[in-house]
Amino acid sequence: MTDQLTVAAARDGRPRSTDEQLRRRARAVIPGGMYGHQSAGPLPPEYPQFMRSGRGARVVDVDGNEYVDLMCSYGPVVLGHRHPAVEAAAAAQAELADCQNGPGAVMVELAELLVATVQHADWAMFAKNGTDATTICCTIARAHTGRPKILAATGAYHGAAPWCTPRPAGVTAADRANLGYYTFNDLDSVRAAIAAAGPDLAGIVVSPFKHDAGFDQELVDPAFARGLRELCTEVGAALILDDVRCGFRLHLGSSWEPIGVLPDLSAWSKAIANGHPLAAVLGSGAFADAAASIFVTGSFWFSAAAMAAAIATIGALRDEDAIAVMDRMGARLRAGILDQAAARGLDIRYTGPPAMPYLTFAGDRGHELGSTFAAAAVRAGAYLHPRHNWFISAAMTEADLAAVLTATDEGFAAVQNRLPSH
Ligand SMILES: Cc1ncc(COP(=O)(O)O)c(C=O)c1O
Numbered sequence: 168m169t170d171q172l173t174v175a176a177a178r179d180g181r182p183r184s185t186d187e188q189l190r191r192r193a194r195a196v197i198p199g200g201m202y203g204h205q206s207a208g209p210l211p212p213e214y215p216q217f218m219r220s221g222r223g224a225r226v227v228d229v230d231g232n233e234y235v236d237l238m239c240s241y242g243p244v245v246l247g248h249r250h251p252a253v254e255a256a257a258a259a260q261a262e263l264a265d266c267q268n269g270p271g272a273v274m275v276e277l278a279e280l281l282v283a284t285v286q287h288a289d290w291a292m293f294a295k296n297g298t299d300a301t302t303i304c305c306t307i308a309r310a311h312t313g314r315p316k317i318l319a320a321t322g323a324y325h326g327a328a329p330w331c332t333p334r335p336a337g338v339t340a341a342d343r344a345n346l347g348y349y350t351f352n353d354l355d356s357v358r359a360a361i362a363a364a365g366p367d368l369a370g371i372v373v374s375p376f377k378h379d380a381g382f383d384q385e386l387v388d389p390a391f392a393r394g395l396r397e398l399c400t401e402v403g404a405a406l407i408l409d410d411v412r413c414g415f416r417l418h419l420g421s422s423w424e425p426i427g428v429l430p431d432l433s434a435w436s437k438a439i440a441n442g443h444p445l446a447a448v449l450g451s452g453a454f455a456d457a458a459a460s461i462f463v464t465g466s467f468w469f470s471a472a473a474m475a476a477a478i479a480t481i482g483a484l485r486d487e488d489a490i491a492v493m494d495r496m497g498a499r500l501r502a503g504i505l506d507q508a509a510a511r512g513l514d515i516r517y518t519g520p521p522a523m524p525y526l527t528f529a530g531d532r533g534h535e536l537g538s539t540f541a542a543a544a545v546r547a548g549a550y551l552h553p554r555h556n557w558f559i560s561a562a563m564t565e566a567d568l569a570a571v572l573t574a575t576d577e578g579f580a581a582v583q584n585r586l587p588s589h
Contacts, residue, residue, distance in 0.1 A: 181546065182230040186215045189229060203327070204241055210553070211542035221248030223562040226550060234550035235567045235574070239558035242412050242437035245493075246483050247562020253441045256479035261472040271471035277478050281449060284481060285420050287429035288449035292458060294468050297411030298326030300434035300446040301372065303463050305330070307432060307450065308370030308405035311457035316367040317407075318360045320351040322379045325372060325409050325434075351377045352385060354394040361402055370405035370432070371395060375413040375422035376519065381534065381554040383527055384519035392428040399431070405454065408433040411446075415439060416493065416522050416558070419484055421449070441483075443476035489561035490522075496568060497521025497559045503572045511579050525556040528582065536582050543581035549574030 193216075194200040200216075201208060207216040215228035224247055226236045239245065246253065260273060278291040294300055305317050317330075325331040329342035347364050350356040351374070361368060373395060377385035399406040408430035413422045415438045421430065431454055436446035444467070450458055484490065498521040508515045514529035528536040537553035544551055549571045551557050 181213075181232045183215070185229040186217050189217045204555075211538050211545070213542040213545045223247040223249075224560050224564065224567045232548075234545065234548050235563075235571050236560065237549060237551040237557040237571065238555075239560050240442060241555070242416075242558055243440075243442045244558075244560055245416060245438035246441045246480060246487070246489060247560045248442070250441050250480075250483060250562070252483050253443070253476050253479045257443055257472045257476040260475035263471070265472040266467060266470045270469040271474065273471050273474040273478060274469065277474045280478055280481055281447060285433070285449055286424050287421060287431070287433065287451055289452040290450055290455050290458065292448045292463075293474065294446040294448070294463070295436075295444050295465060296326070296446050297409075297434060297436035298328050298331070299463075299465070299468075300411060300436055300448050301325040301331065301407075301409055302328050303448045303461070304372065304405070304407045304409075304432040304434050305370060306461050306463065307448070307454055307457050308407060310461050311405060311454050312369045312403060314367050314369040314404075315345040316347055316364040316369055317345060318347045318349055318357070318364065318368065318371045320373060320377070321348045322382070323351065323372075323374050323377070323409075324380065325374075326411075352388050352391045354391055354398075357395060357398060361398060361404075368402055368404045370407050371399055372407040372409055374409050375417065378412060378519065378523065378525075378556050380556075383516045384523075384525050384556060386520070387423070387426070389426040389428075392423055392426055396428050396430075405431040407431070410434060411436045413523065415481070415484055415490075417490065417520055419481075419490055439480060440473050440477040441480040443473035444470075445473040445477055447477075484561075487561060492561045493522035493559045493563075494520075496563045497524060499568060500524070500559065500571060503568075504575055507572070507576050507579050511583050513579055513582060519556055522559045523556050524559075526551075536585065539585050540575075540578035540582050542578075544574040544578035547574035547577040549578075551575075 190200055207214045217229040218226055219229045220227045224236055225233055227233050281291045282288045294303060309315060319325060329338045332338060347360045349360040376387050396406055408421055408423060410422050410433050414435045418425055421433050432450045434448060439445055439447060501517055501521055501524060504517055516527045517524055519525050531537055534553050541551055541553040
């Protein structure tokens with residue numbers, strides 16, 4: 168049977184046979200063959216589904232094709248794959264034990280480190296996924312206020328539980344009954360949503376900047392962040408910062424610290440343990456009793472190895488000045504990409520912070536040009552994404568950057584070839 172993948176393998180000359188076989192086997196035993204954000208199904212056929220290994224800023228698929236990694240596992244890998252100090256810390260803890268009848272001493276050490284590192288935090292709780300963390304924040308806000316309603320920005324992603332999943336399948340009206348919506352960076356819309364919630368408002372959840380998948384990104388207006396803080400204080404609702412995607416990529420503290428806005432509660436996961444499974448909820452002292460009053464737990468939430476990895480990750484972020492490195496390499500990538508697009512007369516939008524950029528083409532509503540660009544870049548060895556923001560890791564070297572720019576130029580050439588004027 169000839170399918171899309173065989174065609175892709177023939178076209179780009181890169182081997183795909185193991186990936187193809189695994190996809191066939193997966194279709195028989197995994198719903199949809201794959202699910203969730205890492206499904207390669209909606210991506211161009213040049214993308215591998217299954218990966219073999221990674222080190223630093225490079226990853227290798229199951230067929231042995233190597234890529235410079237601009238997705239970083241969709242966010243968790245911040246220092247590069249298999250960072251030596253992080254892996255050593257996790258392995259040393261795992262050698263003692265990982266999943267036990269109680270947490271290791273590392274739980275207290277990590278909580279102390281987070282409280283010392285993140286300005287608004289007086290305490291920390293741990294879980295496994297970002298969705299756990301955002302959901303726990305909402306539960307604590309409700310326990311603290313005794314009120315049911317939560318406001319979120321329209322289109323924002325806060326996880327995959329029924330209250331926030333972007334897909335309607337399996338979700339009931341009751342799952343969303345206590346939610347209201349506002350528009351990011353629009354304080355009037357927040358005021359209107361607060362008025363609609365009336366005396367029922369428990370909290371407002373917000374991302375550090377607008378990073379909705381498939382759309383140009385939008386940095387936060389500091390006046391919006393400050394206004395949100397004031398409104399929450401005024402009506403006695405919790406300000407919940409969803410730092411799951413941005414946390415420890417933009418700042419070694421919560422992401423609104425540089426603009427002087429501190430949330431009451433914040434949700435973390437992805438980068439805090441450089442790829443080891445961990446999430447955290449951080450909060451101010453005023454919310455400590457409510458946090459202690461709720462019952463949340465999970466079989467693997469107290470496993471010690473990921474906590475040891477998180478301690479080492481935060482240490483390495485500091486020692487290697489990793490945030491500045493990502494910012495610098497991201498700025499150089501942005502400059503290189505803008506130059507390439509301009510040289511070819513292509514009208515692009517390159518949005519978001521340098522370390523978490525996203526590229527679209529003007530008027531490319533269905534992402535056809537974006538997909539052409541991404542497919543060519545992947546073929547040329549840069550793993551980026553047509554409908555999701557990219558992530559720069561602190562492991563990116565000069566050689567990696569040069570390889571990415573060679574690949575993105577291939578991407579722009581492919582787009583130019585597709586345009587009618589060509
Ligand atoms: C901003 C934000 N919040 C929450 C989540 C959910 O995290 P997880 O997929 O670990 O449950 C994500 C995941 O992409 C995210 O980007």
